[in-house]
Amino acid sequence: MIKLDAKIPEGPLAQKWSNYKANQKLVNPSNKRKLDVIIVGTGLAGASAASSLGEMGFNVKIFTIQDSPRRAHSIAAQGGINAAKNYPNDGDSIFRLFYDTVKGGDYRAREANVYRLAEVSNSIIDQCVAQGVPFAREYGGLLDNRSFGGAQVSRTFYAKGQTGQQLLLGAYQALMRQVNAGTVEMHTRTELVDIVIVDGKARGIITRDLVTGKLEKHFAHAVVLGTGGYGNAFFLSTNAMGSNGSAALKAYHKGAAFANPCFAQIHPTCIPVHGEFQSKLTLMSESLRNDGRIWVPKKKEDAEAIRAGKLKPTQIAEEDRDYYLERRYPAFGNLVPRDVASRAAKERCDAGFGVGTTGLAVYLDFKTSIERLGKEAIEDRYGNLFQMYEKIVDDNPYETPMMIYPAIHYTMGGIWVDYNLQTTVPGLFSIGEANFSDHGANRLGASALMQGLADGYFVLPYTIQNYLADDIATPRMTTDEKEFVEAEKAINDRITKLMKIKGKRSVDSIHKELGVVMWDFVGMARNKEGLQKALERIKEVKKEFWTNVRIPGSEEGMNVELEKANRLADFIEIGELMARDGLNREESCGGHFREEYQTPEGEALRQDDKFAYVSCWEYQGEDKAPVMHKEDLVFENVKLIQRNYK
Amino acid sequence: MVQQFKKKSNMENSINLTLKVWRQNGPKEKGRFETYQVSNISTDSSFLEMLDVLNEQLINEGKEPVAFDHDCREGICGMCSLYINGHPHGPDDRVTTCQLHMRNFNDGDTITIEPWRSAGFPVIKDLIVDRQAFDKIIAAGGYVSVNTGGVPDANAMPISKADADEAMDAASCIGCGACVAACKNGSAMLFVSAKVSQLALLPQGKVEAARRAKNMVSKMDELGFGNCTNTGACEVECPKGISLANIARLNREFIKAKAQD
Ligand SMILES: Cc1cc2nc3c(=O)[nH]c(=O)nc-3n(C[C@H](O)[C@H](O)[C@H](O)COP(=O)(O)OP(=O)(O)OC[C@H]3O[C@@H](n4cnc5c(N)ncnc54)[C@H](O)[C@@H]3O)c2cc1C
Numbered sequence: 055m056i057k058l059d060a061k062i063p064e065g066p067l068a069q070k071w072s073n074y075k076a077n078q079k080l081v082n083p084s085n086k087r088k089l090d091v092i093i094v095g096t097g098l099a100g101a102s103a104a105s106s107l108g109e110m111g112f113n114v115k116i117f118t119i120q121d122s123p124r125r126a127h128s129i130a131a132q133g134g135i136n137a138a139k140n141y142p143n144d145g146d147s148i149f150r151l152f153y154d155t156v157k158g159g160d161y162r163a164r165e166a167n168v169y170r171l172a173e174v175s176n177s178i179i180d181q182c183v184a185q186g187v188p189f190a191r192e193y194g195g196l197l198d199n200r201s202f203g204g205a206q207v208s209r210t211f212y213a214k215g216q217t218g219q220q221l222l223l224g225a226y227q228a229l230m231r232q233v234n235a236g237t238v239e240m241h242t243r244t245e246l247v248d249i250v251i252v253d254g255k256a257r258g259i260i261t262r263d264l265v266t267g268k269l270e271k272h273f274a275h276a277v278v279l280g281t282g283g284y285g286n287a288f289f290l291s292t293n294a295m296g297s298n299g300s301a302a303l304k305a306y307h308k309g310a311a312f313a314n315p316c317f318a319q320i321h322p323t324c325i326p327v328h329g330e331f332q333s334k335l336t337l338m339s340e341s342l343r344n345d346g347r348i349w350v351p352k353k354k355e356d357a358e359a360i361r362a363g364k365l366k367p368t369q370i371a372e373e374d375r376d377y378y379l380e381r382r383y384p385a386f387g388n389l390v391p392r393d394v395a396s397r398a399a400k401e402r403c404d405a406g407f408g409v410g411t412t413g414l415a416v417y418l419d420f421k422t423s424i425e426r427l428g429k430e431a432i433e434d435r436y437g438n439l440f441q442m443y444e445k446i447v448d449d450n451p452y453e454t455p456m457m458i459y460p461a462i463h464y465t466m467g468g469i470w471v472d473y474n475l476q477t478t479v480p481g482l483f484s485i486g487e488a489n490f491s492d493h494g495a496n497r498l499g500a501s502a503l504m505q506g507l508a509d510g511y512f513v514l515p516y517t518i519q520n521y522l523a524d525d526i527a528t529p530r531m532t533t534d535e536k537e538f539v540e541a542e543k544a545i546n547d548r549i550t551k552l553m554k555i556k557g558k559r560s561v562d563s564i565h566k567e568l569g570v571v572m573w574d575f576v577g578m579a580r581n582k583e584g585l586q587k588a589l590e591r592i593k594e595v596k597k598e599f600w601t602n603v604r605i606p607g608s609e610e611g612m613n614v615e616l617e618k619a620n621r622l623a624d625f626i627e628i629g630e631l632m633a634r635d636g637l638n639r640e641e642s643c644g645g646h647f648r649e650e651y652q653t654p655e656g657e658a659l660r661q662d663d664k665f666a667y668v669s670c671w672e673y674q675g676e677d678k679a680p681v682m683h684k685e686d687l688v689f690e691n692v693k694l695i696q697r698n699y700k
Numbered sequence: 701m702v703q704q705f706k707k708k709s710n711m712e713n714s715i716n717l718t719l720k721v722w723r724q725n726g727p728k729e730k731g732r733f734e735t736y737q738v739s740n741i742s743t744d745s746s747f748l749e750m751l752d753v754l755n756e757q758l759i760n761e762g763k764e765p766v767a768f769d770h771d772c773r774e775g776i777c778g779m780c781s782l783y784i785n786g787h788p789h790g791p792d793d794r795v796t797t798c799q800l801h802m803r804n805f806n807d808g809d810t811i812t813i814e815p816w817r818s819a820g821f822p823v824i825k826d827l828i829v830d831r832q833a834f835d836k837i838i839a840a841g842g843y844v845s846v847n848t849g850g851v852p853d854a855n856a857m858p859i860s861k862a863d864a865d866e867a868m869d870a871a872s873c874i875g876c877g878a879c880v881a882a883c884k885n886g887s888a889m890l891f892v893s894a895k896v897s898q899l900a901l902l903p904q905g906k907v908e909a910a911r912r913a914k915n916m917v918s919k920m921d922e923l924g925f926g927n928c929t930n931t932g933a934c935e936v937e938c939p940k941g942i943s944l945a946n947i948a949r950l951n952r953e954f955i956k957a958k959a960q961d
């Protein structure tokens with residue numbers, strides 16, 4: 055049975071992390087060389103952790119499914135990264151960033167972790183600048199900031215619309231420097247397919263070489279998962295095509311608790327769905343909400359005429375436009391948090407005011423800003439995003455408003471970790487989006503990059519030593535041990551089973567079916583009946599998959615369909631867990647909106663007396679219902695209020 | 701409740717195409733072109749979505765789908781490649797294959813699809829090539845040598861907006877390798893120069909600039925990439941508009957390094 059202990063250090067909030075560092079165990083340099091650490095994932099979290107641990111002298115092995123570590127999904131982040139530098143002198147502070155994050159997450163995150171995140175945020179910016187990350191600057195030569203949803207200060211650092219790319223390249227370059235130095239061993243096009251537990255501790259992983267199809271066994275004293283989020287359970291999302299939840303699910307099968315699986319973020323500003331062959335959804339950065347105003351027609355007949363192609367948005371008079379966010383939330387306006395903006399868009403579209411050919415779109419209009427600041431200023435800020443929009447939609451956003459609609463974007467839920475970022479399995483750690491993280495029920499914009507790099511550069515390198523210091527006497531194990539051999543055999547059996555199905559349907563066609571169930575019943579608005587239906591429907595999808603999927607080719611050599619099938623089998627289980635968790639959580643908070651729990655104005659209604667906890671699911675075996683454990687959240691430094699962005 | 705997968709609206713156009721696709725089972729196997737027909741391709745879909753349709757069709761016929769690299773499908777990860785009708789990333793300007801849309805093609809067109817062809821990038825399967833050489837070039841010196849922690853405050857060193865912007869332009873290289881595929885010599889100079897330039901333009905990176913240039917260029921030579929003879933084909937095909945001016949800057953750093961030897 056899992057025992058949850060968050061291991062939050064003693065002392066006042068602001069001193070916890072310093073106290074921790076002052077009292078933790080360290081590994082001396084000659085012992086570091088004897089300790090092996092496996093890091094899975096080369097995104098911001100994995101790359102920053104691997105380079106830091108390599109520099110410190112540990113023996114690191116790192117794995118990625120892409121052909122190069124630089125291609126991890128983090129590369130696609132556009133808008134920016136938060137830090138409490140207070141360079142603009144607008145009243146920001148570590149406490150305020152902490153407070154905004156806890157509030158933005160609708161009070162479902164652990165105070166101590168979030169405070170530490172805010173505390174190390176400033177070091178991240180220093181580190182990245184030292185690496186040569188070309189952040190945007192002002193004419194005076196100092197760093198520029200912009201605002202993001204859910205904050206009233208300007209604390210977001212950015213590199214054009216390519217912040218994730220630049221931060222990842224910085225971390226990637228630091229990582230390649232360590233590869234060159236021989237402290238890190240790189241494994242590309244290699245997928246973790248299982249985690250090996252020996253005597254209750256994580257001692258290695260089984261991987262599949264995606265080029266040869268061969269399984270390999272790797273030992274380590276500790277295993278770190280930085281494998282990203284599981285948003286692709288919905289099939290269509292803003293995540294990269296290869297983003298997957300398999301590593302997290304394997305951890306769950308091996309005894310790690312899975313926390314808050316139902317907390318998924320729907321991003322309000324994505325390019326609307328265009329057709330049935332669509333493979334993914336494209337995000338338009340939230341930073342656009344700084345200068346773009348969101349609206350739909352005030353009159354239903356105008357919306358109908360637009361949908362029929364008889365009227366253009368530019369023909370709608372100012373007084374006939376409903377700037378619904380400015381109307382409903384005058385204090386934050388277009389900069390309300392993501393969950394609030396997404397639901398407001400859905401509400402207007404469901405009420406019949408949506409635009410686009412499908413009626414599932416709203417306008418994001420730059421007219422006012424272009425008039426105020428000039429076209430050049432707007433181009434300077436968002437040029438590449440406008441270009442991207444134009445290439446995809448074939449419309450010029452300088453002249454016609456953009457069309458946007460919410461889409462699945464990020465998963466706040468994930469592997470449960472304590473203050474050390476250690477899972478419930480000793481020696482198994484998780485960082486970045488893969489863990490259940492610091493974002494509670496809703497993540498604020500520009501905070502994922504911050505968390506990934508905080509975990510990798512400034513938290514894990516300390517906390518993992520606390521664990522490894524007790525492991526210096528453990529010699530390297532051979533991978534002929536029975537635990538490794540058994541794990542490898544289990545994977546081999548699974549692959550053989552998959553290949554033998556020889557059914558009639560492609561992996562993607564079944565994945566799309568899962569996606570529709572998820573979006574309809576576990577999406578932006580959920581209710582009891584729908585979630586129950588989802589559980590039934592997912593069971594049917596599972597059966598269809600295991601009896602009717604068709605994987606051409608063989609298990610040897612490169613086989614893309616087999617890779618996808620392996621991941622889909624896991625997404626199906628994750629989808630089920632999400633529905634189950636959503637059903638359990640009888641309240642609305644952040645990205646989790648249960649229609650039964652809302653205020654008369656349609657805002658999310660939390661049930662703090664019953665649900666101020668992290669739901670942590672423990673695996674009980676195939677086709678058995680998992681057991682839920684609670685980590686009660688204690689708030690000593692913030693007062694729980696209803697989030698109010700009016 | 702919202703239905704996610706709408707039927708195609710009638711405002712879109714759809715086209716029928718003939719595809720000539722390079723198929724190759726493994727690195728050492730002989731490759732060949734196969735011809736396929738695809739129909740009812742929405743002009744609003746992307747090139748890779750068109751290939752998804754082809755693959756769905758092949759799977760339904762019990763055949764092996766075409767293997768191609770891709771991930772972000774947003775033009776930023778640099779994973780997609782493809783030599784389309786003789787152009788890396790196809791006929792449209794300044795876009796990657798994943799951002800290429802089918803409205804650039806006409807009903808009845810024949811499209812030839814090949815992998816990057818270059819000594820530095822061996823074929824792994826079908827349209828997938830091995831680009832690990834790029835990582836090795838970066839490992840040879842494409843960084844600022846700082847460890848985690850112990851660095852100065854981010855605003856301790858002002859950097860002119862002009863330099864920061866120029867560094868950003870060079871830094872937007874996505875490491876796709878189109879420049880190499882476009883070059884008759886198979887040179888990786890545009891890729892190498894983009895990184896050398898970015899870091900040489902910033903005071904943090906200046907210290908090691910000459911050494912970096914030398915190490916990265918010699919690694920490039922060692923890995924079998926050709927020489928740069930300034931044909932400029934790379935700049936034309938680069939999806940991110942990386943400019944030849946970066947090669948000039950690299951050459952200056954390279955000469956400095958030689959002088960220091
Ligand atoms: C379009 C978009 C824009 C965004 N913009 C912003 C923004 O502006 N600001 C912000 O703060 N956040 C943003 N985010 C969120 C943010 O980018 C991600 O949350 C973050 O980058 C995740 O980083 P990570 O290191 O945890 O994981 P990832 O970057 O997802 O990396 C996961 C790594 O794990 C590897 N991997 C996965 N499974 C396996 C396996 N089984 N075996 C081996 N390797 C595996 C992958 O190869 C990859 O290397 C955005 C997200 C999207 C989708």
Ligand code: SF4
Binds near residue numbers: 891
């Ligand atoms: S220079 Fe251009 S073409 Fe070459 S790798 Fe970079 S982005 Fe691709």
Ligand code: FES
Binds near residue numbers: 772
């Ligand atoms: S798939 Fe990422 S750039 Fe094309």
